[in-house]
Amino acid sequence: MSAPNKQYDPVEVAVLSPDEVTGMREAALAAIAAAGNLEELKAARLAHAGDRSPLALANSEIGALPPAARAEAGKRVGTARREVSQALAARQQELEAERDQRALVDEAVDVTLPWDRLTRGARHPVTTIAERLADVFVGMGYEIAEGPEVEAEWYNFDALNFPPDHPAREMQDTIFVAGPDGADRAGVVMRTHTSPVQIRAMLTRPLPLYVVSPGKCFRSDALDATHSPVFHQIECLAVDEGLTMADLRGAVNAFVEAMFGEGLRTRLRPDFFPFTEPSADVSMECHVCRGASTRPGGEPCRVCRSQGWIEIAGCGMVNPKVLVACGIDPDRYSGFAFGLGIERSLMIRHGVTDIRDTLEGDVRFSRAFGMEV
């Protein structure tokens, strides 16, 4: 069995003595701890853990020891090197974290700075509220029906049981479209309400029929804070077997609660529309004060003018004459209709006080409503 280097130089291997190794380790650890940045740590790594570092050199001397001493010395040097290496890794991590931290702090910005580099768009509140109103009905199974804004007088009046020359026709100040020859009366009008869509729906759709029709209407009203010659209505029409005023009330209630708030009560009172019989106007409990303004000591309410109720809609059972004019058998089918002004809804629900704001197209007005109401 050969034993290389049986003869070893005690001076040469003094570096493997416990004291020496400990000293090297301590020096290394101190240098690592003292490294204030990654550059210094890199130097410390080179000096204390590199190929020419004391511990590396000491390690290479182990072979010079007698076999009996190698294990112990190897263990000693190995432990020291491991400790140094661990310390290096830990310090590396620390310093890297510090460096990253510093860099991110340097990169911090003012996140409150505005960045509205595109002008802000908006949909018109009349459009969005009309969609919302329609969607309440769509949710109840109605479909959206549409019709033209320039309409045949027959659809707008006659079929809806407005007899010629009846004062009811005059209640709706009609804008007439002149005939091609310039005649004042050509049987063509700017529709005064969305009700002609009812007639179109009854003539074209199969029964039973549940439709809702939002749309633009026109009357020769003078423009003021609460009247506009161009305005929007939405109305629903149901024609089915066995429909009654109880169904109408149910639909009205469901609609009011969906649009203005849970639990709001409604009230029907007799009214007159030629196309419904019986006819009623619909008031709802004020959604703001819920009637509190009418009780003794109650705060005055601006929305309902302390009446407790707000008139919101007209409704009724479809006049059998209207069904007849549409070729529907009134002995088999009955129907109800229910309609309201969209601008009025906007005024009630959103506190619009001047209807002209909805017409003028001032971007400041519409932008306040954004994309949804």
Place this chain on the structure above:
Amino acid sequence: MRVPLSWLAQYAALGPVLPDAGDVARRLTAAGLEVETQERVGHDISGVVVAQVTGIEELAGFRKPVRYCQVSTGSGGPVGVICGAVNFAAGDKVPFAQPGAVLPGGFEIGAKKAYERMSNGMICSAAELAIGEDHSGILVLPPGAPLGEDFVAYAGLADHVFELSVTPDRGYALSIRGVARELATSYGAAYTDPADADLPADVAVVSPDVYPASIDDPTACDRFVLREVRGFEPATPTPLWMQVRLARCGMRSVSLAVDITNYLMLELGQPLHAFDAAQLSGPVVVRRARPGERLETLDHVVRDLDTEDILITDSSGPISLAGTMGGLAAEISGTSRDLVIEAAHFSPRGTARMSRRHRLFSEASYRFERGVDRELPLRASAKAVSLLASLGGASAVPGCSHASVEVPAVAISLPADYPDRVAGQVYGHAAVVRRLREVGCEVTEPAGSGPGPHHDHGKHDRGSQTLTVVPPSWRPDLLNPSDLAEEVIRLEGYENIPARMPRASAGRGLTGRQRMRRAAGRALAGAGYVEVLSHPFVAGTDYDRLQLPADDPRRTALRLANPLSEDEPLLRTTLLPGLLRVLARNAGRGSADLALYEMGLVFRPRPSLPGVAPILRVDRGPAVAEVASLEAGLPDQPLRAAVVLAGDREPAGWWGEGRPAGWQDAVEAAREVLRVSRVPFRVVADQHAPWHPGRCAAIFVTGEQGHQWLAGHAGELHPRVVEAFRLPSRTCAAELDLSVIETAAAAIGPVQAPAVSPYPVATQDVALVVDALVPAAQVEEALAAGAGAGLLEEVALFDVYTGEQVGQGRKSLAYTLRFRAPDRTLTDEEVTAAREAAVAEAARRTGAVLRGGS
């Protein structure tokens, strides 16, 4: 219609203590007579008593007559009062406001020095007591007025007045008679019909002594009654009670004769007219006007009559527009002593047409067109005559002239359960019959179903019986079962109708078009555009401002017969004028960076069609051809979307410069809408007003069978248009026909998912030099076509260069081509081949040359 509670209570027995006015208002409204306002009147007057003027001293030396009167209230000595009126004499009874009195409006009366005398109160005019407009003189009271009595109590001034909004179907409610009936029903109180009260026994007796009358046209008038009085005292003052009631109803006191006719009209609802007998000649005939006839009406307007006008005539010609306004010539004056009183029933439609034709709206025409009780003329005229006799000292000529046309009574067959079926609530046979009788109907039950234990088979059996209902003469609006059902349901109370949860029907949700429209609106708003809804009325000059050529179809617009403004008599054929006006308004209000959009209909007449729609019958559904005839009267009404932009599209800010809105933004807005629709489209250069001829894009969509449909235009507006509409410089616009796009989109099925390849992308850049006039879109199309299907993933233009390096009239377009295969990594050879094919196709189609190549 203004109604005082005291007058209603005269005919509705509401009890010795009148109900609370708020409750009365609530009940009237619940009965369908909406109370718009209620006013407490007379309660604000105190300290006014009946007094007597015992002495008058005329004070001289002032600019107007002034009297110092001694006024006695019966207790204590007379007091001195200054008065500026001279219409009274010593001994007259007057309303006297004592010191401390309060007059309407909180006006307090004190003792004060005036005209060098001590004035201890005030002698009042009717106006000062809010019972009329007359403040020209003192209100002189009848000699029998009790001295010292509180004037408010004496004149019955304390009252509640309700202002009713009466719907046009309920003419009967335009009278105390009708309103009192509703109130009596609501309170379950006894009702006295004023039309039946105090009638002479000979109300229907016809006498040859009365001025003769006849009806020439039975379609114009079905009842005409004349009565006469002689020796009327025209100067007789109207009694205070009548003045008060007229004033409470908002009617001016004119003269006793006129006041009596007005009073009875208010009470009964029957318009009455008084002629001066001395001004009549020959028999009175009701007829239609003859061609060329004219009449000067009470308002001093000479009216050319239409042959449809209904006239009251005598041998001299027209003397009155029936039920609308009297003629000046036969009108009673302050000296008329012999009067002819007319009461009639004119055609509602005839009076309505006449009143509109002449733009004459009177209390009489208002009532006639809403329906007057046909049974009133005999009675109302009799009451008029007796009031003229009792109040005005006239003697009545007995009997009347009575011309009448037979009108058959309406009998309606009503299944007794019909109101239940309308309401969704069981009222029962008995309630239905009772309510109809309360309305005034005669109800006949089928034989064997009369009330009584032997015939009562229970509610439901009897519910299916059919009642025969004859509505009362004052309800011409009740014509069919649904009218009667409404009466029952109304009187039973709308508040008692149950609410049933809505039944779900099988709705299909929004249509594709509806969804697309919403999505397009959201896309534009999301892209920074603000929606506006401009009104559709435009001026003919708007089309000049848009620089439209003379033959441009957009100049063919519908004209309104009665436009809101004479300046804007046309309907828009494009959205732009309205939208541009809104843009200018916003700019004027200080908003500089503007991007607006509108979606709305435009109106395009169809010259090949009649443009006139017939009025179809309504007693059955229209035939297909009839519906088509209606549509032929209407214009095309396509839905358009338009945008306009001015100022910065991207405003300047702390980040630096802004970017002005340009033609590119307008075209991109159009692309935005088209992307929503998923319709394939092409952008091509065009020259089209109102756009800048060098900065205008036309957009075509691919429709049925690959046809290219013009969908709209986009770009920068022509500078002259900008100037004409006073817009910010370089305003841009786009307008698209959504109806065209929607039609094209209807043929497109659901989106098919792409195959997303996991293989690497190969990118190649090419710079192509083309003639400057070659549109980039064409080069891009050619590259895409040349590269072949399957491998080219994307073509992106990253640079456009013009300058010396490419030569005059040429430009360089630099593209990045991204290639990728679905199933493998592409080899360099494949990529190169695809690129070369793409470039070759571009060269073939557009003459493109690789930049730097030979």
